[in-house]
Amino acid sequence: MTRSCELAEARRLDALHKLHLLDTPPSEAFDRITRMAANLFQLPIAAISLTDADRQWFKSRVGVEYTSIPRLRAPCGQVADDSGPLVIPDLMDDDYYRDSPLAASGIRYYAGAPLITADGHCLGAMCVLGTEPRDTTPQELSALCDLASMVMAQIELQHALGRIDAVSGLPNRHQFIEDFDDLQLDAGDGEQRLAVLVNLATPAQLAHATRAMQSSYVDELVTDAARWLRAEIGASRRIYHVGTAQFMLMAPAGATLESWLPMVEARMQSALAIAKAHHVATPSAGVVPFEIGRADSLAVLRQAQSAAHDAIDSPAHVAVYSQQEDALYQRRFQLLNDFRAALDSGDQLRLVYQPRVVAASGVCVGAEALLRWNHPQLGAVGPAEFIPIIERSGLAQATTAWVLEAALRQQQAWRAAGLALQVSVNVSAANLVEPEFAAGVAAALARHQLPPSCLELELTESAIMEQPVKAHATLMQIAALGVGLAIDDFGTGYSSLAYLQKMPANVVKIDQSFIFHLDRDPRQQALVTAMITLSQDLGHRVVAEGVETEAVLDFLRVAGCDEVQGYLFAAPLEPAAFVQHTQQITQKNKQARIASLSGI
Known part of the structure; x- marks a missing residue:
């Protein structure tokens, strides 16, 4: 396993363990979905399988007596590794899974859909299994993926993955991701939209202020900024608190860079004046154009953060996302990450x-x-x-x-x-x-x-x-x-x-x-x-x-x-x-x- 794969797996396991799902008692909310999966496929076995470091643990199961199986040669483990659906029509025809414990117990058919968190970590699979080989229709696979999404919605609901930030009172990063994904479904593909991220202070300013004034400084900065943003944007528009001192908002449909950028720049001048009067802070804003149906929420968020960082040194303190500048920054980040391996390599x-x-x-x-x-x-x-x-x-x-x-x-x-x-x-x-x-x-x-x-x-x-x-x-x-x-x-x-x-x-x-x-x-x-x-x-x-x-x-x-x-x-x-x-x-x-x- 490469170093990057090891790091991804460590982060995936951390996301799983933070939910405190492993080894918890059965839950009717999950069992209801599992029974639905077994009935839909007319199969004797269905399970909500969570992939731990060395085992597959079943949060919910139908037709199985045991609560876990080894991860080695378990199809759900492959779903967790690949973060994608997996269908095996006949385990006995598969060179890898032919000798698996599942095949040895008489299982011939497997279909699994990934359980993916808002941050992109795959916790395991919603899976169905049968004792006879069978084919899977696209409609069945789509239904299984929908059931996996229902499982994730239930996990988020039960484990209080909050949607409102306690300090600002605004929707948080999780809500932004969900709303952004809903926007992809509601609007027409290819429609041009703008996202704007407001960064309240530089990392150095936050670090110095926190060290000198404890967390109260950041809390006051955030609450003042949230109040100002609500007043400027209006109650009908949604503002998201996506980072310690970062806010995200979407421009209305039809807004263009030509029409919206001057307004953002004017508002940033007002924000700079307020910040100088009340806080030791230098606000900046990053603007990202994107296309509905062709954009990812986390990618847009990262691009907006990159643009806001570039804006710190610009005269207007506003910058439009530059793919070229972002590529240079990502290259620098890659070089820094790879240099540790270079020191240890002996030949680089x-x-x-x-x-x-x-x-x-x-x-x-x-x-x-x-x-x-x-x-x-x-x-x-x-x-x-x-x-x-x-x-x-x-x-x-x-x-x-x-x-x-x-x-x-x-x-x-x-x-x-x-x-x-x-x-x-x-x-x-x-x-x-x-x-x-x-x-x-x-x-x-x-x-x-x-x-x-x-x-x-x-x-x-x-x-x-x-x-x-x-x-x-x-x-x-x-x-x-x-x-x-x-x-x-x-x-x-x-x-x-x-x-x-x-x-x-x-x-x-x-x-x-x-x-x-x-x-x-x-x-x-x-x-x-x-x-x-x-x-x-x-x-x-x-x-x-x-x-x-x-x-x-x-x-x-x-x-x-x-x-x-x-x-x-x-x-x-x-x-x-x-x-x-x-x-x-x-x-x-x-x-x-x-x-x-x-x-x-």
Whole structure:
């Protein structure tokens, strides 16, 4: 079973167990439906079967003495797995079910319809069974599905799956789903409609407010918003409370984006003014066009939430659902979900190395380790796409640990082959607040029997300034080990000169955005020259990134830049290619020295 299937099954079981149906006494309400199924099909056996982890438990049964059977090779288990109807005309003609306990007990015919919750989880099946093979008409199968829906309606009724939110007094998410599905039946297929989701505050605002003011803040925000929405929309229109601080409503039939969007934008300006006056909140609205008969309630809800999130940064605080933006967001979400497996896979991730050379001589003195990801389905995923996602997630620390281990393992192999140079590894803001990060670096060096000087850690100004006190303490511990420290992307972050003065860094790396076209921009030349002079005066070596032309290299040499890195020397290389490149550079420099001596 794949990881995604395991997660889906865990969620299905959780939905089943929350209903507290398993091992409960018989109920006439369910038995009535079961008897109806047996009479309709003129069969001796019918059951409402709930699929637990390893068994099929019968909430209601006709013609069966036992209350449960093993899930293995039970047709109801397949219904739960597939969330769809299943008909087996003759179990003895089915290769899989021929040896099942049901067939062994004389059962030959099976038909089952899924019991599906509003959230899409299949709890089990409404099933009928017979001792003789038989065919099933489409009308019979449709009737069985209707009976399954009746079972689910009874489950929801008995277990008080509420339809009204206690705080707002409005219909909740379950009611929205039911009403949306009814709309699909009542209106004509293909009719264009609009759904609007109002999001009262950003996730960060809700988190900060709840932490500072407890739940009363959110309750007041919700009740005020519900009162305002009822006044704005009118008593005849239905508003749904679909999330902690989210409301959903449907535009009236005939409304179009052209006619309705200006009204939504005007109302949102009013909502923003109220929110600023009474709450620390930033409302936004997402609008989703959909077609009756071709839309799913949960899909429309998710699309509206996505649009409302996009609207937070828009001037009007209103956004229309964009399939392109949604696809990008879903891809980012997929990459984040899949990266954990990539860390464990052993074959998806690898390091490549870009040479760092002395500006004056061209001698290679180091390499920057750069992470690459080959996704099993998506292929090569660029670091500019996945690294920012990982750095904002809980996987940042595990990723650095993977890169550090791989880089030191490669260092060990290179040094055994006679290639001794310093390798740079990028670290994130999350690493700088790890209590044991410096100790972990020391342990990794000891494990590979490498000197601290063989390693340099690169960190950005922004990462340092997120939590400067903790970051500075961590950096001091790393510097005490003898590991090199480099400030990466210098000039693009906070550029706090006071903090730079206190930093235990050895190296400042000027961001490539300052290096491109350096040979043609006098103002940029003055700025880079000042960066080099300032950094060196503070005791740092200076590395220029993104060097691609001889003209830029010549300027940097004159300006006194210590080291350079870029495509002029080499793109990031696989380990074997890096060794070959280094050997070629060494040989070229050796020949140049011999030629120079011969000319004396």
